[in-house]
Amino acid sequence: MNTLTTIDELAFAPPVQQEVLEDTTSDHALLEATRTGDEDAFAELVSRYRNQITSYIYRMTSDYDSAVDLAQETFVRVYRARDRYQRSYAFSTYIYRIATNLAISELRKRKRRKLVSLTGFFQSSDGAEPQELNPPDCRPLQDSELVDAERRHAVQRAIGTLPEKYRAPLILRDVDGRSYDEIARILETSEGTVKSRISRARGFLREKMRAYL
Amino acid sequence: MRETKCETVRRELEELMLSEDCSMSATQHLRECGDCREFHQKQTKLRQIVGSLGVVEAPADFDFRLRARLANESSGAGFHLRNMQWSFATKGFAAATMILLFIGGVVYLRTLVHQPETLELAQRQTPEPPQSGPRPVERNVVVPDHATVVASDNGPRRSKGVERPVTSKRASLVAVDLGSERPPVISDSQRHSPIFPIDASLQSLRFSFDDGRGNARTISVPTITFGSQRVLPANNQFAQKRDDIW
Numbered sequence: 001m002n003t004l005t006t007i008d009e010l011a012f013a014p015p016v017q018q019e020v021l022e023d024t025t026s027d028h029a030l031l032e033a034t035r036t037g038d039e040d041a042f043a044e045l046v047s048r049y050r051n052q053i054t055s056y057i058y059r060m061t062s063d064y065d066s067a068v069d070l071a072q073e074t075f076v077r078v079y080r081a082r083d084r085y086q087r088s089y090a091f092s093t094y095i096y097r098i099a100t101n102l103a104i105s106e107l108r109k110r111k112r113r114k115l116v117s118l119t120g121f122f123q124s125s126d127g128a129e130p131q132e133l134n135p136p137d138c139r140p141l142q143d144s145e146l147v148d149a150e151r152r153h154a155v156q157r158a159i160g161t162l163p164e165k166y167r168a169p170l171i172l173r174d175v176d177g178r179s180y181d182e183i184a185r186i187l188e189t190s191e192g193t194v195k196s197r198i199s200r201a202r203g204f205l206r207e208k209m210r211a212y213l
Numbered sequence: 214m215r216e217t218k219c220e221t222v223r224r225e226l227e228e229l230m231l232s233e234d235c236s237m238s239a240t241q242h243l244r245e246c247g248d249c250r251e252f253h254q255k256q257t258k259l260r261q262i263v264g265s266l267g268v269v270e271a272p273a274d275f276d277f278r279l280r281a282r283l284a285n286e287s288s289g290a291g292f293h294l295r296n297m298q299w300s301f302a303t304k305g306f307a308a309a310t311m312i313l314l315f316i317g318g319v320v321y322l323r324t325l326v327h328q329p330e331t332l333e334l335a336q337r338q339t340p341e342p343p344q345s346g347p348r349p350v351e352r353n354v355v356v357p358d359h360a361t362v363v364a365s366d367n368g369p370r371r372s373k374g375v376e377r378p379v380t381s382k383r384a385s386l387v388a389v390d391l392g393s394e395r396p397p398v399i400s401d402s403q404r405h406s407p408i409f410p411i412d413a414s415l416q417s418l419r420f421s422f423d424d425g426r427g428n429a430r431t432i433s434v435p436t437i438t439f440g441s442q443r444v445l446p447a448n449n450q451f452a453q454k455r456d457d458i459w
Contacts, residue, residue: 043276046275046276046279047276050271050275050276051268051269051270051271052268053271054269054271054275055267055269055270058269059266059269064269067269068271068272068275071271071275072275072278072279072282075279076279076283076286079283080286148265151265152262152265152266155262155263156266159263170263174260174263174264175263175264175266175267177230177264180228195228198227199224199227202256202259202260205259205263206255206256206259209259209262212262213255213258213259
């Protein structure tokens with residue numbers, strides 16, 4: 001009988017052999033395999049990037065459902081364009097660029113439809129971006145986790161009020177931790193512009209988050 | 214000088230990742246400059262908050278939905294293509310129908326407009342010597358399709374004594390002004406020929422029917438007149454009586 005009976009045996013049991021694609025396989029190789037009809041390779045690509053892309057689009061749009069939809073659309077576009085993919089830059093740059101374009105399109109569509117947050121906003125008279133009505137709750141909270149959750153919620157709302165040209169680089173830099181060079185390639189702009197926009201975005205956020213800093 | 218230094222240091226701090234250390238000169242400046250120190254603290258805290266947002270996970274059924282979507286895309290591509298073809302076929306058919314209707318309409322209108330001009334008498338007969346006084350203008354019903362009409366005309370364009378057979382492909386009305394002309398004289402052979410000019414004599418129109426069992430019925434229709442104009446001449450080809458037929 002080849003069964004485990006003790007904890008010691010469990011600890012020293014041989015690792016279960018799983019037929020998984022190694023993490024060392026590059027994104028380029030996976031996409032190349034996808035091009036030849038290997039569905040598992042594409043599934044591996046999806047599993048690598050689905051959370052990152054969903055999260056990034058969610059930070060951009062502040063709407064989870066549309067973020068999931070757009071993330072799926074991103075992968076659909078990658079799959080559709082698998083034959084046209086060029087290895088001139090990293091796959092992550094490529095997929096983030098698609099996601100960024102989709103997210104910005106969604107934001108512009110919303111702007112056209114005049115969709116606004118149900119939490120209310122103050123529209124300034126000079127036609128600037130709508131400002132979220134987000135008065136900080138100054139009452140002390142007992143649980144530090146609740147404080148952190150409230151702070152994260154506030155910063156997410158504050159990011160949501162940033163103009164899209166400041167929002168994308170800020171998220172890519174401060175949330176995703178990407179380099180200026182990669183952000184510049186994703187947004188198809190210069191590195192100097194990226195730095196300038198991130199600096200401006202942080203300035204906006206500092207103003208909005210004054211109560212939490 | 215100090216402002217320039219502050220600006221330089223702040224820019225350096227902006228560009229650094231949170232985990233990275235700033236340069237020695239920047240560290241030295243932060244020790245000396247309270248404003249830059251405060252800026253650095255707020256900036257670090259803000260970036261920590263933003264960085265704490267973390268990654269939002271995709272739903273558990275993300276892969277399943279994506280596969281379904283891709284499957285739909287691949288099957289939908291054919292449907293889309295078929296749909297496009299159907300759409301093109303429908304549009305083409307509609308366009309062809311419209312063009313045919315337009316052409317038909319144009320032809321019909323031209324026929325209506327130019328009918329009096331295009332209708333020609335098949336042949337003008339040489340006028341016979343005049344009979345009694347002038348006769349009123351008559352409108353004669355001319356034979357139907359593919360019939361040759363023989364008529365008389367003394368108009369200035371026609372040379373007298375010239376007979377011209379013309380084949381008309383349509384049933385038509387012909388207006389012949391006989392008021393100032395002598396009426397045509399139809400010989401007996403012409404009268405019994407298959408092509409028979411219309412006579413203007415006042416006789417009723419009669420139809421005879423035979424049901425095949427020897428029961429003959431005759432319907433007589435009186436001549437219809439509108440003032441001086443006889444629309445339906447009595448002695449036309451429909452009322453023609455021939456001994457060898459009836």
